[in-house]
Amino acid sequence: METIARVVVDVARDREFDYEIPAELRGAVRVGARVLVPFGRTERQGYVVGLADRSEARNLRPLLSLVGKKPLVDERILELARWMARYYCAPVEQAIRTVLPAAVRRSVSGHKEQVTVALEEPTPAALTRGHPSQEGILGKSLGSPELIPSSEGWPPKAAGVGSKLTPKQQSILDLLRAEGALSLAVLTARLDITAAPVKSLQKKGLVRLGRQRVARDPLAGRKVVPSQPLTLMPEQAAALEKIKAMMAPEMDERMAPSPQPSPPRGEGGEDAARPRPPGTATEREQESSILNPKSRIQHPSVLLLYGVTGSGKTEVYLQAIAHVLERGRGAIVLVPEISLTPQTVERFASRFGARIAVLHSHLSDGERHDEWHRIHDGEADIVIGARSAVFAPVRNLGLIVVDEEHEPSYKQEESPRYNARDAAVMRGRMEGCAVVLGSATPSLESWHNAGSGKYALARLPHRADHRAMPKVRVVDMRMPAAAGKGGVFSQELLDAIRQRLDRGEQTILFLNRRGYATSVLCPKCGAVAECPRCSVSYTYHSSTDNLRCHICGGARRVPAKCPGCGDPAFKFSGVGTQRVELLAGKFFPRARVQRMDTDVTRTRDAYDRILGDFRTGKIDILVGTQMIAKGLHFPNVTLVGVVYADLSLHMPDFRAGERTFQLLAQVAGRAGRGDVPGEVIVQTYTPFHPAVQAARRVDFEGLCDQELEFRRELSYPPFVRLVCVTLKGRSEDKVSYCAGLLAKRLREAMPERVLVSGAAPAPLARAKGAYRYQVMIRGAAAGVMTGPLAQVLRDLRLPKGVTCAADVDALSLL
DSSP: OOOEEEEEESSTTOOEEEEEOOGGGTTTOOTTOEEEEEETTEEEEEEEEEEESOOSSSSOOBOOEEESSSOSSOHHHHHHHHHHHHHTTOOHHHHHHHHSOHHHHTTOOOOOEEEEEEEOOOOHHHHHTSOOOOOOOTTSOOSOOOOOOOOTTOSOSSSOSSSOOOHHHHHHHHHHHHHOOEEHHHHHHHHTOOSHHHHHHHHHTSEEEEEEEOOOOTTTTOOOOOOOOOOOOHHHHHHHHHHHHHTSHHHHHHTOOOOOOOOOOBOSSSSOOOOOOTTOOOHHHHHHOTTOTTOOOSSOSEEEEEEOTTSOHHHHHHHHHHHHHHTTOEEEEEOSOGGGHHHHHHHHHHHHGGGEEEEOTTSOHHHHHHHHHHHHTTSOOEEEESGGGGGOOOTTEEEEEEETTTOGGGBOSSSSOOBHHHHHHHHHHHHTOEEEEEESSOOHHHHHHHHTTSSEEEEEOSOGGGOOOOEEEEEETTSTTTSOBTTTBOHHHHHHHHHHHHHTOEEEEEOSOOSSBSEEEOTTTOOBOBOTTSSSBOEEETTTTEEEOTTTOOEEEOOSSOTTTOOOOOEEESOOHHHHHHHHHHHOTTSOEEEESTTTOOSTTHHHHHHHHHHTTSOSEEEESGGGSSSOOOTTEEEEEESOTTTTTTSSSTTHHHHHHHHHHHHHTTSSOSSSOOEEEEEESOTTOHHHHHHHHTOHHHHHHHHHHHHHHHTOTTSSEEEEEEEEESOHHHHHHHHHHHHHHHHHHSOTTSEEOOOEEEEEEEETTEEEEEEEEEESOHHHHHHHHHHHHHHOOOOTTEEEEEEETOSOOO
16 A cells, blocks of 8 residues: 655645655545645645655655545546646646636535425424424524425414414415425515515424525526437538547557656655656657657547538537447537637537536636536536636546637636647547547648648538538728728628618627727827837727726726827727727617627626527627637628728738638638528728638638748748747846846757747737747757756746746747
């Protein structure tokens, strides 16, 4: 029996410590258990990440106690956390905190309770006196939540036992006799009474008050109509068969996780640990990693499902999950946006009912706690959620689906800066389960992996029932005749909206920028109102009549006059969703116009309410940002207008063309999903850009060929791995000096085949009052860069006020 526990302590030390397991806890301490340990002069909580029968360290200190009755972290999820720490250059305890929701780590109570009312069973005291003394008062727990049913004919329907019953008391007894135990809230609402007559009946010994545990259900109140599997088109059926083949029994051994090397052990104390440096890995680990472009597996466990918008990818997911359930295994479905969750949950709940659990950031801590424990306890075997749902403790996992796999929102912005798509691929490898990456516009990394044989590929080239793809028209806004009224809507777009309103059809207007105007400038001297803490201009928001910075969140009133020249005539420049909504209402006063962006969806039910109103036809024109651009299915939408397609084209990022195409193609895919053909009008000032033309032709593969050639020539992903190291601080001189020193140290530490750029100001040079400098590292495999990088960062002594963060496989270079 193992006598040594290896523990990660819940402080940012990036070390694992050895502790002796006391005799009374041996056999009870397991991997994944939460424990209390002595740490220096304090006591800390930590997680057992390994067990051993001996340690290289001496004078080990003993564990103090177990916290909780059973382990919280499965061994394979611990293995995934360790991989994240190495691959993304993050402390291992940060990775472990990431795989466990904060509500679970903090032990948020899973015992939301409600007061229950039930008929009391007859007792000698009740029969003789009618009002026995009863301990407890309303609102105080009476212990067991079990409720005792009444005996036949008890309590009496009329007065006669004890004192006379009032009409309200009699109505309470009649309702309980007819329907059984009820919560106090339901009972008083049904009878339109207060709690006073219930208390009186309690004193008479006729009803019993208790407490009953109530699970916090994020799906409560949602009406779900059961659905049946649909008949698949040949391409869908072929894709499903490929997924089933990856889940065949003979694949389990081929996809079994390989053993992981054990890091060295440290002593159970604060000052004498011997950590394994994060990011270090053997050459074998580097070359066998599923994320290494050089690795090849004979039987791919990852399928890229490339299907045009409306091609029925979700139905393939649903039937693949049904196959998984038949084999007694579970599934995880990841979606990139909270706005996609309601529709996705509804479709999966209609097929699988109470077997699903939901995990996303809009849940309360209590709901997240209860849903996580439902999964952990095996009560739910299908999980639907955003990025962090990839760590859900699903038992016997058989399938992970990553919908809209190209989405940058799968990338975590804080350490560890993991990509949920890549974490899903790695978890699939570790757990021997299939992984399906679905998209109408796959990332170039996934497309390249499919082309090189690392991933399997299935295509869905047609919409369901062979419905026509929407017709895409490009409007050149440089032409005076096209600019229309106010420079926001072209005449073509206005005419098209009017036609849809006349026919009772719906329109989506897309602009990926919030606010009313993108800047406020002085027409006399040209001064622009800029945020003093960030290198961006303020955005004007008409609803609050203030200027707001979308980087730091700072706000101020619109100045009465120009601070530079004193001229009072400010001019609002640019356009945001607020202005589009206002102008749409002016042009079409009888239309019902609604905006959907993060400014109006701050409350928990805002997504459901707006999308529900749009689905039921209560909204004619929906104006929104990227949250309405993908995954949503509204058959009555026949027109999509892209107000300004150039926003992301001219960003200082080599992915600008790819992202613009993806966004245009996804938002265009919202049109024509019903029986009426759809139309898309794209307004742009750069109509001949390859991304815009590819979107017009719906030519994803043509754009990929062009982009991949460009990336290969300039050594950009997917042909290399990219690490972006960002330094921040209030003093630009300090940050600049440290960035230059870091670049020098990295060049000395990296192998010759790794490219290290010079230190340079970030494209967003200042944010939240901090100056930002970057160093870029490019190499063939992440492992050859992260090991030396981690060592350099450990040895680099940064001055006070300067911080450094490494982003492996960076998606944003801002």
